Amino acid sequence: MVKVLYFSWIRERIGHSMETIETDAKKVNDLIQELKTKGDGYNFAFSKPSVICVAIDQELGDMNSDISKANEIAFFPPMTGG
Amino acid sequence: MRVSIQQKPFSLTNELESFTAANTAAGAVVSFTGIVRSEPENPLEYMLIEHYPGMTEKTIIKFMEKAAARWNLKDYLIIHRFGKLNPGENIVLVVTSSKHRRDAFDAADYLMDYLKSRAPFWKKEVSEKGVGWVESKPSDEIALKRWK
Numbered sequence: 001m002v003k004v005l006y007f008s009w010i011r012e013r014i015g016h017s018m019e020t021i022e023t024d025a026k027k028v029n030d031l032i033q034e035l036k037t038k039g040d041g042y043n044f045a046f047s048k049p050s051v052i053c054v055a056i057d058q059e060l061g062d063m064n065s066d067i068s069k070a071n072e073i074a075f076f077p078p079m080t081g082g
Numbered sequence: 083m084r085v086s087i088q089q090k091p092f093s094l095t096n097e098l099e100s101f102t103a104a105n106t107a108a109g110a111v112v113s114f115t116g117i118v119r120s121e122p123e124n125p126l127e128y129m130l131i132e133h134y135p136g137m138t139e140k141t142i143i144k145f146m147e148k149a150a151a152r153w154n155l156k157d158y159l160i161i162h163r164f165g166k167l168n169p170g171e172n173i174v175l176v177v178t179s180s181k182h183r184r185d186a187f188d189a190a191d192y193l194m195d196y197l198k199s200r201a202p203f204w205k206k207e208v209s210e211k212g213v214g215w216v217e218s219k220p221s222d223e224i225a226l227k228r229w230k
Contacts, residue, residue, distance in 0.1 A: 005134070007132060007134060007202070007204055008132060008204035008206075008215055009215050055134070055137055055202070058134075058136055058137035058140055058141075060200075074134060074137070074202075076134070076202065076204065077204065077215070077218075078199065078217070078218035079198075079199055079200060079201060079202050079203055079204065079218065080198070080199070080203060080204055080205045080215075080216045080217070080218055081133075081162065081174070081197045081198055081199070081200075081201040081202075081203035082116050082173070082174055082194055082197040082198035082201075082203075
């Protein structure tokens with residue numbers, strides 16, 4: 001079981017900010033492919049992978065990061081702090 | 083050394099006075115304040131700032147540690163707000179102190195560049211023309227390259 005969080009317009013497109021899922025995905029990209037099959041909102045949210053950022057257990061990662069031991073994975077667009 | 087991610091407003095005067103009073107060994111205190119901007123051609127009604135609780139604090143502490151390893155700093159403070167903010171309100175405050183000014187200037191500049199595009203905050207603007215998420219700018223990535 002892994003906790004998946006969504007922020008900003010990714011959250012809005014998916015329709016919720018958090019869920020717990022059962023997955024065998026080894027890499028971030030595998031998880032995205034899996035999530036995209038969950039519905040139109042997911043498909044829309046992940047339609048442009050180049051603008052998707054990911055954090056694995058609150059550390060920035062990328063599409064090839066290993067998630068087999070992750071507890072928390074977050075997806076969000078490029079950050080706009082400051 | 084303090085990081086505060088908060089919804090409530092902060093007073094620039096109070097923050098700077100207490101920071102400076104606690105930093106008598108420093109000859110230089112530099113501060114940067116970011117405020118909610120509203121441009122006359124597209125007046126902003128308000129801004130909504132979202133963040134990733136937990137990761138935000140951890141990420142900012144990591145930047146501070148990097149800054150402390152790179153420059154000769156006496157102390158530093160970062161306040162970043164989230165939630166609903168009106169035009170003119172303070173969003174962010176970065177304060178650094180050092181013996182001489184250059185370290186304090188450079189460290190504050192570095193911290194702001196990292197806050198802009200590596201701290202998990204997202205801004206949404208609500209104006210008469212509509213609602214939209216603020217997009218990151220290529221210039222923010224270029225700014226980070228200066229510190230490599």
